[in-house]
Amino acid sequence: xxxxxxxxxxxxxxxxxxxxxxxxxxxxxxxxxxxxxxxxxxxxxxxxxxxxxxxxxxxxxxxxxxxxxxxxxxxxxxxxxxxxxxxxxxxxxxxxxxxxxxxxxxxxxxxxxxxxxxxxxxxxxxxxxxxxxxxxxxxxxxxxxxxxxxxxxxxxxxxxxxxxxxxxxxxxxxxxxxxxxxxxxxxxxxxxxxxxxxxxxxxxxxxxxxxxxxxxxxxxxxxxxxxxxxxxxxxxxxxxxxxxxxxxxxxxxxxxxx
Numbered sequence: 001x002x003x004x005x006x007x008x009x010x011x012x013x014x015x016x017x018x019x020x021x022x023x024x025x026x027x028x029x030x031x032x033x034x035x036x037x038x039x040x041x042x043x044x045x046x047x048x049x050x051x052x053x054x055x056x057x058x059x060x061x062x063x064x065x066x067x068x069x070x071x072x073x074x075x076x077x078x079x080x081x082x083x084x085x086x087x088x089x090x091x092x093x094x095x096x097x098x099x100x101x102x103x104x105x106x107x108x109x110x111x112x113x114x115x116x117x118x119x120x121x122x123x124x125x126x127x128x129x130x131x132x133x134x135x136x137x138x139x140x141x142x143x144x145x146x147x148x149x150x151x152x153x154x155x156x157x158x159x160x161x162x163x164x165x166x167x168x169x170x171x172x173x174x175x176x177x178x179x180x181x182x183x184x185x186x187x188x189x190x191x192x193x194x195x196x197x198x199x200x201x202x203x204x205x206x207x208x209x210x211x212x213x214x215x216x217x218x219x220x221x222x223x224x225x226x227x228x229x230x231x232x233x234x235x236x237x238x239x240x241x242x243x244x245x246x247x248x249x250x251x252x253x254x255x256x257x258x
Contacts, residue, residue: 004248005202006163006221007239008032008144010064010113012050013041013073013227021226027053029235031251032060032221034111034144037092040066040074044099051103060251061105062144063096063134065089066113073227074114075181082125086133093137109142109163109254110134121149121177128154135160142254148176148207148217152257161254163220166201168194168238169228172209176217185210191233195241198222202247220252 011027012035013020020041027033033054036042042050054061066074068088093110100107112120112130120127127150131143140161145151147164155162169188171179179186188194201208202222207215224235239249 002246002248003202004250005219005242006031006060006252007224007235007242007249008034008062008111008165008221009224009226009231009235010034010036010111011226012036012046012064014046015041015043015070021228022232023050023226024053025232026224026226026235027057027059029232029239030059030224031249032062032109034062034064034113035096036113037063037065037096039068039088039092040070040113047096047099048103051100051105055103055105060108061096061100062109062111063093063107064111064113065092066116069115074116077115077119082129085126086129089130089133090137093134093141097138107138107141109144110138111144111165117146118178121146121151124150124154127151128158131155131158131160142252144221146176146178147219148215152217156257159256162257163252163254164218165221165223166198166207166219167223168198169223169225169230169234172207174209174211174213176207176209176215179210187228189228189230189234191230191237194224194234195237198238199241199245199247202242203245218257220254
């Protein structure tokens with residue numbers, strides 16, 4: 001059976017006159033896009049343009065909700081009632097749906113951003129609140145989450161469509177969570193190394209951590225963050241490495257977990 005995997009990137013993260021990342025170039029490389037919904041980044045004009053460009057490139061559109069934290073780019077932990085968090089997810093998914101439909105497309109998947117994602121991957125109650133809220137608004141949406149974490153367990157229980165994600169540009173802790181950005185070695189900037197790591201993980205069907213653990217999991221998609229200077233080079237190298245290893249790069253199907 002031919003191996004295949006999706007390649008995604010976070011984008012649409014500019015705000016007003018301030019651009020963030022080279023979305024136009026990334027959309028020539030990736031197969032799925034996670035588009036900011038205006039809380040941690042993005043605005044109505046940025047969402048509209050990014051979604052139109054994604055459709056023009058046959059790239060899947062995803063809602064990328066985060067904490068209401070423009071100043072901190074959604075990377076600061078915020079403690080709030082789960083009812084409030086659920087409403088903020090509904091609000092952002094609804095905005096993404098409206099903008100996608102206006103552009104002639106649909107929101108295909110959801111991926112949590114930044115600190116919200118990092119917290120939800122170890123807090124099942126938080127993940128459940130977010131995902132139930134999203135599914136209330138969009139019952140057929142595919143949940144993209146950090147593979148081999150509480151996110152995966154929650155989605156298995158919900159029986160919803162799922163896309164297990166690994167990261168090309170981040171180092172992994174022994175439990176499958178991402179190394180804190182503040183620590184040395186947390187970010188991977190070498191395109192060749194990123195490509196090599198992704199080929200190894202996809203072929204192994206497992207997250208291979210820096211300390212030697214092998215966490216077997218379904219790998220549906222690979223993320224390259226769009227806000228780094230090396231994003232386009234990293235994404236290009238990862239795609240080339242995968243295809244040179246006879247791994248097809250195509251949009252994920254989003255089947256429920258067994």
